[in-house]
Amino acid sequence: MESFGSIECFVRSAEGGSFAEAARHLSLTPAAVGKSVAKLEARLGVRLFQRSTRRLTLTEAGKLFLEEVSGSLTTIQNAVANLASAEGRPVGTLKVSMGTVFGNRYVVPLLAEFMRRFPDISPDWHFENRQVDLIGQGFDAAIGGGFELPQGVVARKLSPAHRVLVASPDYLARRLPVHAPEDLSRCLGILIRSPQTGRVRTWQLTGPEREQRPLVLKPRMTMSDSEAACCASAQGLGIALVSMPMAVPFLDSGALVRVLSDWYVDDGNISLYYAEHKLLPGKTRAFVEFIIEQFAEQKLGQRFSAI
Known part of the structure; x- marks a missing residue:
């Protein structure tokens, strides 16, 4: 069986387009990521990337391998994270993107209640008025409107x-x-x-x-x-x-x-976006359900409607 770490290095390198981007995501050095991918290629007996000084490009074998392993990798990581939760409670860093003014006005005021319910979750919230690459940049969720819906991402409507x-x-x-x-x-x-x-x-x-x-x-x-x-x-x-x-x-x-x-x-709609997984991480599920509940309780959907 191939090393889980080597496969993760391959997937993150493919998503980020470079060993350096994968290294930032995995808290490793680019050299360590490159070495791990090279070992994986040697064990598989195929070249997964065409390497240049500027960017990595997947070979045909690399594209096929990525399709086979990326979904399973995420499912395994989510399962491990959920099992590692403190006493069954959601745990971990929650990386979320939202608009600057919208987030400060309507989401940040919910933070104290969210932390009271889920004390083992550590918010890592990014305030930016643009669409982020939810999967490629490692975000757990995003809140916004008018976003294109990439493959593998789902949207839950919060309000018009x-x-x-x-x-x-x-x-x-x-x-x-x-x-x-x-x-x-x-x-x-x-x-x-x-x-x-x-x-x-x-x-x-x-x-x-x-x-x-x-x-x-x-x-x-x-x-x-x-x-x-x-x-x-x-x-x-x-x-x-x-x-x-x-x-x-x-x-x-x-x-x-x-x-x-x-x-x-x-x-269109203001929606809550997150990656579609068979096994959603507990921290992401907790955030999604909490935000939907709070928007309903505060009737923000009605307040944001012009009709």
């Missing part, structure tokens, strides 16, 4: 990802009334620029009868963050289209009000 038009009461008091989407063309707009692409997206508004209308505002400024757009709009600088989780505190305080309250943008 709706966007709404907001403005300060003062701004609206100084302008002609806005009764229909067509009236927005004469209003100053605080536009959102994608931090990933640098482009200002175009949006279609959805009405009470599910009809669609283009969103057209007079560009006044651009922001790459919904909360920043809310803050600018609260100063009476224009109308902004922002995500509901960012808008909720401003709407609750009265600093902002909805414009065309029957109209919104449907941007």
Whole structure:
């Protein structure tokens, strides 16, 4: 039987594209990883990688071997982790990615209760407004919206990802009334620029009868963050289209009000993402179930809905 450690070195090298990336994941040196993979190749009698100075490339034999062993490796690791749990409780480092403002506002406040229930889990939470490579970067879970769903990853819906038009009461008091989407063309707009692409997206508004209308505002400024757009709009600088989780505190305080309250943008769902395994690690299962429970108890799905 081949060494479990050698097979893990091979799989992590294939996922990361280099011995150095695998070494960081496994807390080894690149030389140790390379030596372990070379021994595995010698025992199997085939070359698994084509090596270059810049990157590793799987051979045909390597691709076939990776397909055969990667799923089983994860299942074995999860089984070992679950058996190693302290007195049957979930244990280990929990690596999770989430949006900066969303995470700080809605997830971090749950941390004390989560730690009370699962004291043997050590959170390693990353706050970043981008999609991470859940499997390749070793994340246990991620929370976000509008993510592509890679193979081997599942999504559990937490709430709708709706966007709404907001403005300060003062701004609206100084302008002609806005009764229909067509009236927005004469209003100053605080536009959102994608931090990933640098482009200002175009949006279609959805009405009470599910009809669609283009969103057209007079560009006044651009922001790459919904909360920043809310803050600018609260100063009476224009109308902004922002995500509901960012808008909720401003709407609750009265600093902002909805414009065309029957109209919104449907941007999919805010979901909890994690790798699909036959045997999910106890720490990941505990986190998934806890977050779903808390979102239901706090009715965040309803609060984030524009309907």
